[in-house]
Structure formats: C-alpha cells, structure tokens
Amino acid sequence: MTDIPQIVGRLLQALLPLLLALACGALLLLLLERDPVSFYATIIERGLLSRLGLQESLTRSAPLLLLAAGLIVAFRAGLWNLGVDGQFLLAAVITAALAPGLAATLPPWLALPLAMLAAFAVAALWAALPAFLKARYGVNEIITTLMMTFLGISLANLLIKLPFNDPATTSPQTLTLATADRLPRLLGSTVHLGLVIALLALLLVHWAMTRTALGLRLRILGANPLTARHVGLPVTGLTFLAFGLSAGLAGLAGAVEILGVWGTVRADWNPAYGMLVIPLVFLARFHGGAVIFFVFVFAVLSIGGETAARRADLPNYFLLVLVALILVFLALTEWLSARPLMRKRG
C-alpha cells in the first residue's frame, strides 16, 4: 500500500508545484532587482530552521489546522461552508469576553475548556441559520454563509465596542486574559497547547470521516443528496450536524487563537484565515494528512516570508503573489495527476 515509489511520487507531486511557484516568484524577484536565492533562504532559515521561527510557524498552524478540520467536515458532506471567517471571529469574541471571568473564578483546567466549549457552541449556533435554510428550503449555502460572515464580522465589532468593551483601554477591545491564565506552553517553548488540540482534532476528524459510520453518512450526503434520501439518511439532521461541527471547529480555532496567543480581541480585527485555508483544504482533497502538510508549508511561508520581505526591503504584498502562485500550481498539478483517471472513466 505504501511502497517507496508511490511515496516518492506523492512527495514529488506536492513539491513540484511548490518549486514551480517559487521559480515564478524568483523571476518576479529578479524583476524587482532582488536576490531570489537569499530571499528563499531567509524564508527557510527563519520559518523552518531557526528555533524561534519554527516555534512561530507551529503556533501559526494551530488555528489554521482547526479551521481546516472544520472545512473537511463540511466539504466532505458537500456543504460549502464559506463562512468560517465569521464563525471564527464571533467565537473569538465570545471566548475573549468569557475567559477572564472564568479564569478568575474557576481553576484553569475547567475555565479554559469551558471557554472553548462556549466558542464551539456560539459558532455552531451561528451556522444554524444557513443549515436551516439549506435543509428546509434548499437555499444555497454559499450565499448564506458568505452573508453570515459579513453579519458576523459586524456583530463581533458591535459586541466589542458595546457590551464587552474593556473600559481601561482607549481603543475598543475586550478584557485581556492574563498571560499566566492562557493555554499552557509546550515544554518551555512559545508553542501553546492549542497546537496539540488542533492536531488531535484534525486527525480525529480525518479518522471519523474516513473510518466511521457517521463519516460515511456525511460522505454519502456529500456525494449525492438524492442517494442520502434514498438510503434513508436523516438529511436534515446530518445537514445541521455537519454545519454545527464545521462551524464549531472554526469557533474552536478562534478560541484557541485567543486563549493561546492573544488573550483579547480588538475591534476591527479579522485575520481572514478562512480565505487561505479553504483553497488548501480543496487542494489536499479533504485529506487530513495532506492538510497538515499544506498548512505547515503555508505557516512557514508566512512566518519566514515576513522576515525575507523585510530584509529584501520589499513590501509584504509580495507574499500574497507568492501564495497565489503556489495555489495555482498546486491546482494545476492536481489536475494533471487526476487526468488519466478521468480518461479511463470517460
């Protein structure tokens, strides 16, 4: 099942588009009169090889992995939840609002999980409306989840500015969770426990989707809703469940980011991680392991790239172009590798 040539082939399939994208990026760098070799060397050195950078890359991966886990659930169930950014943000705000109070009254082993649970619940609830509209009227969830994102971002800001505002700060933000009360760090590094939670959640989701009855039911729904109806699956229930789990995991991503890193949410903060994770999850073909790889590559790129751009005296915007190139080339190679299969079927 996992013979050497196959592994080499897969690795090549993942690395080749990266190399091609980097080559295109190198051309662009040359046009901008920068040295591509030192640029890329800095990315690797800073994002992957330096102790500090590696820790940062791993920390950055945590929320992305949880978002990806949520997207895998929805996408495998055929539900295009494009509203993860709104779910993430709203859950982050709720976490930030609740955590300081919980930490003050409860022991940390209870306070932090409770905050996460609340975040999960709030995000899941936020997705209930698109789930209802999808299940009841068949309203396309791409529209509704996108709209809920716009709404969620505005609502999150309102919450920060009005009920959850920390009166001590001049610019609107929630109360801050003390550093000591945040998620514990791993073995004295700056990486927090959220990474372990995220990895476990992603692997669990992958296992559940591929190896359990529930996962198969969701995949049947995703493959063909008519079949789901025919074989008697509770389509409405599954739709709610998939939306709930997907959004809940996105909410957990928000919670982990707040409890592990930020401790607070400021008004108008929106990292929009979802827009980056969505294509990565597609390109990984909803496979947990491949998602881990892509997310980590992206995290290294964003951590190392910031430094590389600074050292090359380039605006960070250059990294956007690089990420776009990688996505396009990944999509292209995926297409090339899927082509023979298409032909056989046709």
Place this chain on the structure above:
Amino acid sequence: MESLLTTPFLTALLAGSLAAGLPLLLAGLGEQMSEKAGVLNIGLEGMMLLGAYCGFLGAWSSGSLWLGFLCGMLGGLALALPMMLLCVWLGLNQIVVGIALTLSAEGLTALLHHVQFSQSYPRLPRVDTLPLPLLSEIPVLGTALFDRHPLVYLAILAVPLLAWLYRSSLLGLNLQAAGDRPAALDAAGISVIATRSLAVLFTGAMAGLGGAYLATVGAGLFVPFMTSGAGFIAIVLAMLGRGRPLWVLLGALLFGLCLSLTTALQVAGLRVPTDLVQMLPFAAVMLLLLFFGRRAALPAALTRPYRRGER
C-alpha cells in the same frame, strides 16, 4: 435637522448611493452571467481590484476617463483569462482558482502602487457629468440621478439589455443551458467551453469596469485594497438575483442607500453605531430568506466543470 434637508445634501446622498452601488452593479451583472453559465467566479474581488488599478492608470496617464474604463476592462479581462483557462478549459476547482486570483491581484496592485504612486499619490481632476435633458430638471432626484457621468447611464441601461439578452436571445438560451445542462448544449452543437469562456470574460470585463469606475469616478485615485470586499458583496448580489439583472440593480442600490444612510445619520448628529447600519442589508436579506424562504434556484451545474461524455 431642517437645515440639513437641503437640496444639495439630499442630492449628495442620493448621488452617493448611486456612486457606492454602481461598482457593485457592474461587477454583480458580470458575475451573474458567469453564474448563469455555470461558473462561480470567486475571483471577482481581484478582478475589480486589478480593474481599479488599470482603470486609474489608464485614465491618469492618458487624461481620458473613457480610456481609463477601457484599461479597467482590460485589467479585469487579464485576470478573467487565467480563470477561463484554468477553470473552463482545464476544469480546475473554481473556488481555489478564484481565491488565488484575488490574492494575486491584491498583491500585485499593492506592489505596483508601492513602486509607482506611493510617493506622489496622483489624483484625477473633476469628472464631467452629462445632464440628461428634462430629467435632470427634476428637483433633487434630477441632479442626483440624471446629472451623472455617462457610464452611470450605460450601466443602468445594461440592466434591461441583459434582461432582454437572457429572456429573448439565443445567447441567453445558450448561457442558461451551459449552466443548467451543459451536455444538452453540447449535443445541440454549441460549444459549452466557448459559451462559458465568453461568460467568464464578460464577467472579467464588467468587474474590471466596476473597479475602474470605483477608482476613477468614485475615488479619483488608487490605493491598495481599495475594493475592500465589494467583490464578495457583488457575488452575493448576483446569486440573490437568481439570474435576473433587475434584482442585481435593486440590490446594489439598496446597498448604496444603506451606506448613504450611515453618512446621513451621522451628519445629522444621530449616534447610531456604524457597524449596525452596515449590517442592515444583509440582515434584511437573511430575514427575507428565513420568512419567505424559497428555493434559491442556482444553475444545476454551477461550479462543475464540463467534460464531454460525463453525465
């Protein structure tokens, strides 16, 4: 308050609604065509942004607004071309490519702006309007709506034109078939790929034009990320329009009106949180869907690449 209910202020608000709604209208009309043909264009934001950059560059360097519009359309097309190539011809995932194109446009335009304009911030001179005879004489409404740049009239004219195209032309039939049952179109001897390509290119041109309008007539200058999410709003408007251009127009105007309302309330001294007013249009639509929820019928083959011989 009475002191505020002046003709110039009301005019400015109405004109502001129109100005805010027009880029959404243009991009939304474009998006609607490719959605009709079965291609979900998530790269709309990027096409608008590149259109804004090219449109401004064209108008600024040539001194002609119309040349700017043309450049904006070309800018949008330049991004629609890879979309067509990757998604229509090769059948790659439309969401992945769309997001990638938006990212690349954001990065590229910001980079170019950094290199070119970040020291000088050039701005365009005042834009000439074309008052429509008689109509522009109507108090308030006249100047607000009928004393605008000619592109405004053209954009609004595009609404019945597209409606006619969809309802009464063969091209409209082809587009609908390409989105609903591409195999049927193919069997009838019309190329699905060509039809969808046309739609995607049209989308690119319209989004580019919308962006160009935003940068030239709207702002009179280019700054990075200046579309700030308008593309995604236009996607939602196009989908809610269910294939009818008039609905896109109404949606775009409603949206513009809400933005103007925010301004009006504030200038009037009312203390309404801006976040709340910004939520209004989406909240209204969600409530509408909830209480009058009907199947928001989207083309059956939306986001599905077409390959001959597959069912």
Place this chain on the structure above:
Amino acid sequence: MKLGLPLPALTGALTGALFLAGLAIAPAFAQDSEVNHIAVLTPEQPNDFGWNQQAAKAARAVGEALSIDVTLASGLGYGDVRPTLRELAAEGADLLIAHASGYNTTAPEIAEETGVPVAIVDRPDLMQPGLVADYTLSGHEGAYLAGVLATQMSRSATLGIVVSGEPPSWNSQSAAFAQGARASDPDIELRYSVIGPAAYADAAGARRVTDAVIAAGADVIFGQGNGSTFGILQAVETNDAPDGGKIWFIDVIGDKSSIDGGHLLSSVVWNLEPVYRAMIEDLGKGTFGTRGYSIRLEDESLYLLQSEHIPAEVWERVMEVREQIVAGEITVEPKFEAEAVRALMTAVSD
C-alpha cells in the same frame, strides 16, 4: 491511503518537529543599558504621509543623529506581530517601538518574555519601569488650533470632519477641533461623519462621504484617515463650496505639501523625533518606563503646518491661541471616546 499523502509519515514528522520546538527554550536576552539598535514596527508601509511615515521618518532621524541602528518592520498589518517582535528581540534590538494601538497588548507580553524594553501607544496603564513605556499620541492641542483656523477660513460657517474610523487618537483630535471651532465662533455648524467601521483604505467611500459633508454646507474639511485620506483630498479638490469658492482641507499627522493640489490649508503635524529621542535617553539613564511621552505644541513635537494659503492675519490669530495654550491660559482636555466626540457635533435637536 487512497487519497493524497501518507498520513502516518507526516504525523510522525510533525510530532518530531513539535518536540524539537519544545526543546528549544527561548533564550533570555541580556539587558544592556547602552542603546545601539532600535526597531520600529508599523502596520502599514511608511509612505502614507501620515501615521506610518512619521514614525519611520522620526526613527531614521534619531538613528542618524545618535548613530544607532534602526530596523524598520513595516506593513505588518493588524494581525499577530509576536513573531516579528520575538525575532527583532533575538536580533539584538535594545528597544522595540510598537507603533500601533493594535500592538499594545502584545508588545508588553513579549517584553516580559524576552526582557527587551518596548514602547507602546495608547496604554499608559501598562507601563513598567525598565520594560514598557507608553507614548499616547494625541494632537488635540494642534487640532484645537486647526479648529480655530478653520473657523476663520470658513465662509459658510460650516465645518466638516471626516474620519476613517474611530480610534482614540482620531477622537481626541475631532473633539479638540470642534472645541477650537466653537471657541472661535459658538454658532459654527459642525458636520461629522465616519466613513465606515474600518474604512482605512476605502478611498472611494471617503470621497463619497466627503461629498455629502460638503453638500451639507461644509467648506473646510478636517480629515483623518490612512489611504482613505486621499479620497477626502480628492473630494475637496473636485467639489465647489456652496458659494462656488474653494474648499479647504486640513490634514493630520503628516505633511502632504509635496502632493498638494492647491487645497491643503494646513495639517496638525506630529513630530515623533523628540519622543523617540527621549525614550532612548531614558533607557540610558535607567528611567525608561517611568513616564509617558506625548506630543505638545510647547516643544514643537506638535505644530500646525503653515501653508501659503493661510492669510497672514489669520495665521497671527492662530498663533495667539497657540501662545495661550502653551502658557496654560487655555487647556484642551483630550476626549478619547467616540460618544464624547459625537456629543460635540451639531445635533439633530438643534
């Protein structure tokens, strides 16, 4: 594996990496009272003729004057800057200037973690001797003068304030502008509008909102924004005042004279050079973190830009008021809340 990459192998590799990371305990940095290297972090590129550019300009000037190294990390956005802060600390910076209110929760935490002193904005309550200093920048004194100037220049007795958001430093200047204007003419009309909740780059929105404010009678616009400021400028340049005359624009923080199209009346300019210089001196003396820094008319860290469009007698009147503020005859209280700002504007009930 039927899809994608071999899962166990990857998981193994990742867990390995995790342990490696765990072993790497963040090294403590030795503290050195001599300042050889400072780093400035700004959210956007330092070419906005405003907030980011002024910080970069001041840091460079200080670096040159005191011959110390200056690292400029710009365009970091409003996301997580911990990686950059940690990296700059590890690279040996003796002072990290986190030049955005968005960084003021993060930076003290990293200071604690690495032992490298940081300077933050807008959070005086977080100051720690030797570690965290605050420089809450408010140009309210200058904005008060701008209000005086605007009132003198307005023919319609209506002033406009257009802002791209409602951060505290914007609010205090909006409020002071209104106070200055009211002090010169109690009957002056004030039109206030926010472009959007986070419309820092929304130039088209800025243009549209400014159009409306002008249509509401304003012929002097006090504008505060980042990229969107250029939209305000554009509106000012392409509209006529109700009386057919020119509309004036009063800018904040930076000096846009080099790109003026004939409408830039003035600007409340912030000069951060004295601020940064004081920080470095305090670090050397060991008094860093014991006091906050601000910009004031008194030491020219804050001043009103004198453009050629200001008639001499008007400028004289403004300078009189400046003297009164410096002398303490007039005190301008900063108001940081959006609510307080709105309360000062011409209300509906009027």
Place this chain on the structure above:
Amino acid sequence: MSAQHQGKAPPLIRFEQVTKRYPGVLANDAITLDLHAGEIHALLGENGAGKSTLIALLSGMQQPDAGRLLIDGQAVRFSSPRAALQAGIGTVYQHSALVPSLTVLENLMLGRRWWQGRRQSATRRRFTALCNDLGVRLPADALLSSLSLGERQMVEIVKALWEGRRLLILDEASAMLTSAAVSDLQRSLTRLAAKGMAILFVTHKLPEALAFGDRVSILRAGRLVASRSAADLHRRGAEQAQSEIISLMFDAPSTATAAPAPPPSFQEKAPVLRVQGLRAACGEQEPQLDGIDFSLSAGEILGVAGIDGNGQRQLAEALAGQRTTLAGRIELGGEAVQAKSVPQRMKRGLRYLTDDRLGEGSLPAFPISLNLLLKRVGDAPFWRQGVEQPREIEAYAQQTISAHNIRAPGPHTPLGSLSGGNVQKLLLARELEGQPRVVIYNKPTYGLDFQTQQLAQEAIRRQAASGVAALLISPDLDEILALSHRVAVMAEGRIVGIVNNGPDARQTVGRLVVGGTA
C-alpha cells in the same frame, strides 16, 4: 418502402473500417456499415457491445482512431456535434439532451448560432409541422421539466429532426415508453422513412428491432457480427429469426426464445402489505398521488402498468418512506408504517429497488463494497460502535460479488466503472439481502442487456416463489404480464383499476391505460 436498396444507390452514410479505442477497451473494431436513405436500420447489441461509441462517432461527439466515414461517397470528419448536425445527422440520446429549465420551444431553438435570433413564429410553425409529421401533440410553451418522460422523448425526436433531416439516430428511444407509445413511435418513424430519411434505431429489445427495422445489424464486443435484411429474416419466420439473432448477440445457443408461460393463478392469503387511501407529498410538476388502495399477499407479484410518469415513481417512493405520507395508511404485516423512516421500514422487510440506479441508487465514485452496504451503514458486523470493520466489509463484498456473479475486478473498484448490467446485479443483491417481505421493483430491467434482463426477472420469480411479495413497476407490459399475478394500472397519480392476470388481461389493461389518460 422497405429495403429496396440492394447496394446500387451509394449509401447515405458508410462506415469504413472504423476503429475507436479507449484506454483498455477496443470499443469499435474495424466496423463497416452502410446506412441508406428511406431505410430503418436497427442496431442491436448487448450493453458494452459498442453501440454508444458508434453513435458518438456518427454524431461528432468522438472521432475515429482509424477508418473513414463517408457521406454520399465523400469522406468526412466530424470534429464536433455541430459538424454532424450540419451534415443532416440528428441524434436522440439515451440520456436527455434537453434543458429542463427552458420551454419546449426554447429547447428547440438551442443550437442555432447566437446571431440568428429566436425567430419565434417560424420556430413555432416548424414545430407544429414536425409534430404533425410525427403524429403527436406537444405543448410548445410549457417548461420542459413539466412534461412527462414520454412527452420529453417526443420533444427529443422533434429536436433531432430539426436539423438532422437526412439521418435520425435513436439511442434506446423506446426504453422509457409504454407499448402504446412505442407503436406510435414506430408509426412516426415509418412515416419519416417514407419521406426518404435514414433512421438508425439502436436498441437491445429484439422484438422491437425485428418489428421496426428494414435491416438489422448486430454488434458484439465492438465488432459488427451480422447484418440482415428484414425481408430475409421474415422469410425464415419470427421464431427462427429470434433465436438466430440471440445466438449472434450472445454467442450462445438461445434458450430463452419462447415467451415465458403465464404465472400460476395466485391464492389469496392474508395480505402482508395493505395500502389504504394513501396520499403523499408531491411536487408542483409531479402527478399528485392520491387515494391509493391495494393489498399484497406473501408470494404475490402485483404489476403496476401505465404510461411512465403517472405516479408510479411517487408511489414507490411513498411506500419506501422517501416521501411524506399526507393521508391514509400503509400497513406492513399488520403494523402501520406510514410514519416510519426509510431504514425502519427496511428493517421490517420493505425493500425498494430504484429505477434511478446511478442517480440515487448508488454512488459511482464509491467502491463496490460500500455501495453494497449503503442502506446498512452503521450496522454490525460491518461497523462496531460506529467504527468501520474493513475486513468484514471486504469479505462480505467479495462473497456477494461471487455469489451474484458480478463482473468486477474487486471489492474496492469504484462502482462507476461497472457496466449497467453489473450495477443492477449489485443493487438487486443489496435489496434482496436478508429477509425481505415486500420488494418494490421499479423498472427492474430497464436499459439492461438481454442476459441481465433474464437474470433480474428470474430473481423476481424466485423471490416470489419463496414467499416475498412484490410490486413490479414497469413500462413494459410484456414484462408485467409475464411475471405478475395481478396488474394495477396507474393514471394521473391514481390506481384506475386492478386486473387479474390471464388471457384477457392484456386487452383489459390496455384499455385502462388508454382510458386513464384520456
């Protein structure tokens, strides 16, 4: 005007040594075939014999790898469907080539160049004329999705005739039609042939081929194995012609030439399924299922006849639990089940073999093993505590594959790569597994090759003999009469009559079918 071309006039179309390969398959192997104007040419072949490929080559969907296509003696190359249309070749595909969201008239306009305009009135005139030619009546301005399957089929033919004025290809055109509609079709086609058109009638129904065709050609495994003129076949008598053709098609001496004997009359026992006053939720464009009463005893086969699209599908779905019951009762073994879910009804022994095998019955991209267990997801021993047991699943699949003679490389093969016949064998195996009490068969043999048809019918008989009650829905009256004890006739969502099978049944049922639609 049959078969008068003894090769003198040049053929309208000639296939000359045409070969087409797909990866791993030689779909058409050096086929040489002539099609003449004024002739109905029946093309027979099992599924996978190469019929679809031959049509794809003729209609411009595919291009040959070797060999030539000649029209009027001139070599041509169709690079696209349009090229074929321009050469006058119109095709009615097995899968609908119409757009459901357009009206009939709009569907007919589809395919014209966009600058040509809609020409509404001219189109309408032409439509009426063609309908007259075919002897049918169709609503021009109705949305296609509101038409019955039979009507849609006629629209397909009208559409094919629109430009294909020289050769009309019908791919399994009669598959969805009732026998009355089939004879209408035959009449229409004869009329067209009389006007000088060439018609290629592709089917795997032998009697139809013999009845329709002026010439019958037989494909097997990509090769043309025989081509006989109808006159030649008739000379030898129907019986012999049939057995000869069957042996050509299957390369085996025919054993199934004789029509099956009518079933033994059925002794009424206590009903295992009772339906009373059933009304079910139906869409706006569907027949409204209402007032359904019938009962079914153990071992009984109740045929459901009627023109396709008169509520048969809705009935099956309502019984299976896929549709909400609005009124009435469904009793299974004395227990009311109308409020029970699909799996609950299934556990009580109610099974439903759908006619939409790939659309809802299975997941082509999933492996065979999971498709076999689609209706038992989560059940032991294949799942324990919700966790998949791959060994159990594989073993079960392996065993089912060999027990039901399903031709497949292995349990992990995606179902989509199987032939239609093997898919149906798999679905039959899935539905009949365990202890079924009542099985609803919806078009169990539709679109299958001869051998699988026989196999499916045999399975239905065997099940009935072992005491399983069956509801047999089929548009093929012959099949119903050959298998059922009683026949219910459906029209417009109601059962208009139930007839005991016997010598007079055909006529009575026929009358009910026609009367019901009037």
